[in-house]
Amino acid sequence: MALQTQSLSFSHPGQPTIHFPDFRVDSQNPLLILGKSGSGKTTLLHLLCGLIRPKSGKVTLGTTVLSELSESQLDRFRGEKIGIVFQKPHLIAALNVRQNLELVPYFSKKKGKSAEELLSDLNLLGKKESSVLTLSEGEAQRVSIARALANSPELILADEPTSSLDDDHAEKVIRLLIDQSAKIGAILIIVTHDQRVKNQISNFIEVKAP
Numbered sequence: 001m002a003l004q005t006q007s008l009s010f011s012h013p014g015q016p017t018i019h020f021p022d023f024r025v026d027s028q029n030p031l032l033i034l035g036k037s038g039s040g041k042t043t044l045l046h047l048l049c050g051l052i053r054p055k056s057g058k059v060t061l062g063t064t065v066l067s068e069l070s071e072s073q074l075d076r077f078r079g080e081k082i083g084i085v086f087q088k089p090h091l092i093a094a095l096n097v098r099q100n101l102e103l104v105p106y107f108s109k110k111k112g113k114s115a116e117e118l119l120s121d122l123n124l125l126g127k128k129e130s131s132v133l134t135l136s137e138g139e140a141q142r143v144s145i146a147r148a149l150a151n152s153p154e155l156i157l158a159d160e161p162t163s164s165l166d167d168d169h170a171e172k173v174i175r176l177l178i179d180q181s182a183k184i185g186a187i188l189i190i191v192t193h194d195q196r197v198k199n200q201i202s203n204f205i206e207v208k209a210p
């Protein structure tokens with residue numbers, strides 16, 4: 001399984017066109033997306049998961065060209081094949097840890113790992129029935145990783161997952177992302193400007209502002 005981009009470009013309304021370098025990434029070698037603030041890293045991540053459509057070029061995951069899918073096909077594709085870890089965990093406050101994870105197969109209609117198995121992998125089993133409001137930042141970020149893994153995706157996209165974590169937690173979170181994506185054979189792509197992440201993953205592309 002591989003993800004490949006070709007001649008991708010995008011322009012936000014009233015902004016100059018951002019041109020992205022071509023790259024190919026497979027499940028053996030995680031990729032970092034680097035670049036200065038405002039260069040277009042989050043825009044690229046949104047193109048990779050089909051949340052926005054490119055001005056030119058294409059994104060291919062496996063044999064599927066994202067831009068050839070309709071909106072509803074894209075929504076389903078994203079739910080089944082892509083797990084996203086955001087900068088902030090964005091957990092649902094009214095639900096406990098287990099319920100936050102159980103929402104994923106409910107919405108994607110795809111059976112992945114059980115909440116129990118995921119929490120055990122991420123060393124969070126003891127927090128299964130806890131309110132997400134009582135979690136530390138590192139724990140909440142691990143729950144958000146568990147949530148991204150819950151539908152056994154083929155592609156995991158993480159946007160600055162370590163920016164609010166201390167050195168120890170940042171290293172553990174990246175290690176977890178690397179280990180867990182390897183375990184399920186998923187492609188891992190991380191947007192970051194965190195030097196600590198560069199120490200753990202050497203493969204990168206750089207996005208440059210127009």
Ligand SMILES: Nc1ncnc2c1ncn2[C@@H]1O[C@H](COP(=O)(O)OP(=O)(O)OP(=O)(O)O)[C@@H](O)[C@H]1O
Nearest residue numbers: 012013015035036037038039040041042043044193
């Ligand atoms: N919805 C939008 N409308 C107009 N311009 C936008 C929009 N979203 C982003 N931009 C602009 O597009 C450029 C790229 O933004 P993007 O968020 O992709 O950068 P980034 O590299 O992720 O930045 P950061 O590291 O600060 O998060 C920036 O100049 C930004 O101001």
